[in-house]
Amino acid sequence: xxLVGSIDESGYIRRSLPDIMxxxxxxxxxxxxxxxxxxxxxxxxxLDPAGVGARNLQECLSIQLHRKEKKPAIELxxxxxxxxxxxxxxxxxxxxxxxxxxTEQQLKDAIEExxxxxxxxxxxxxxxxxxxxHVVPDFAIKIVDGELELTLNGRNAPELHVSxxxxxxxxxxxxxxxxxxxxxxxxxxxxxxxxxxxxxxxAIKQRQQTLFVTMSAIMHYQKExxxxxxxxxxxxxxxxxxxxxxxxxxxxxxxxxxxxYVDTPYGTKLIKEFFSESMTNDQGEEVSTREIKKILETxxxxxxxxxxxxxxxxxxxxxxxxxxIARRTVAKYREQLDIPVARLRKKI
Numbered sequence: 001x002x003l004v005g006s007i008d009e010s011g012y013i014r015r016s017l018p019d020i021m022x023x024x025x026x027x028x029x030x031x032x033x034x035x036x037x038x039x040x041x042x043x044x045x046x047l048d049p050a051g052v053g054a055r056n057l058q059e060c061l062s063i064q065l066h067r068k069e070k071k072p073a074i075e076l077x078x079x080x081x082x083x084x085x086x087x088x089x090x091x092x093x094x095x096x097x098x099x100x101x102x103t104e105q106q107l108k109d110a111i112e113e114x115x116x117x118x119x120x121x122x123x124x125x126x127x128x129x130x131x132x133x134h135v136v137p138d139f140a141i142k143i144v145d146g147e148l149e150l151t152l153n154g155r156n157a158p159e160l161h162v163s164x165x166x167x168x169x170x171x172x173x174x175x176x177x178x179x180x181x182x183x184x185x186x187x188x189x190x191x192x193x194x195x196x197x198x199x200x201x202x203a204i205k206q207r208q209q210t211l212f213v214t215m216s217a218i219m220h221y222q223k224e225x226x227x228x229x230x231x232x233x234x235x236x237x238x239x240x241x242x243x244x245x246x247x248x249x250x251x252x253x254x255x256x257x258x259x260x261y262v263d264t265p266y267g268t269k270l271i272k273e274f275f276s277e278s279m280t281n282d283q284g285e286e287v288s289t290r291e292i293k294k295i296l297e298t299x300x301x302x303x304x305x306x307x308x309x310x311x312x313x314x315x316x317x318x319x320x321x322x323x324x325i326a327r328r329t330v331a332k333y334r335e336q337l338d339i340p341v342a343r344l345r346k347k348i
Contacts, residue, residue, distance in 0.1 A: 002023070003040060003041060004053075007044075007052060007053055010123060012054055012055065012060065013053055013055055017034045017037050024037075045063050049118070049121040049122075050067045051064045058082075060117075060119065061119070064118065065081060072106070073110050073112070076106060076110040080110055081114065084100075091346045107348055135261050136153065137268050138153050139153060139263065140153065141219060141264045141265070143227065143265060148223065150212070150215060162194060166190055166193065169190055214252070214253055217242050217246050221241065221242065222235060234276065234290045236277060236279075236289070237274060238275060238277065239275065256271060257274075258271075276289045279292070292323050293337055295323070299317055306347065314330045315330045
């Protein structure tokens, strides 16, 4: 029961056996050995979903494979996971072919079996308890008769007004002829509260105006993109460009960009995504780094997965397309796009 209670939301037991042994002694008054815990853990490994209670990914995959009906591809997959896990994770396929003396097709079949396994056996259970966070866009951009139309979402900034009752009370106190000290204090109190409320409403209106002006400037700056949805049409744009345009501080634009969303004909986007650095292509034009990343992504998608392109090769292709960037810059963009190195993109 203690081991089952130690399983995390992904389905793993991440704590070491000596730690669990100490916990059992201190909290449950159960004195046992690591070997005994290991034996009981094997029983936990027989529970569903397959792979639950594993201490690491290798053990999790091995448990699942041992549960499957034995056939050559499964037996080879077990052998690979149990005895050559590091070579498998690093995609050293040549080493695997030599070590197990197998054909490429046999290795491919075994890898397909491994790819069908669930690396997070607890995920389907823990996911039910999680709250799904819905983004409510702060702005909406529509195309009406070929022109862009911007609106501010009223849900995020409701219409505010001062209660009429307070105004009437103040008026009543002012009009009464015999004013006691307590009435005068009440008048001062109500007046202060009304002034504070009016200031607050003005501040909200000012904020809405700032938001609208900022987003409007971004929309017009990236007009080509918003009309087409083509990311290659995104112009290089930094916070200072918009700050200069609307004559406000860079920090104001930064706050809008980092936390606000806009509903566009191409989906809901974080405003920060429209900002990018610039670089000069071989024709001397300023282009957005977003454009280069998009082309890089497309090139990697279309590469031969048996021989993925190295960063050097990618830099060469981008240069041929008119974007002279260094290999280390390609590596930086690739990492920002969350794309692994060539060796880890390899497929057999």
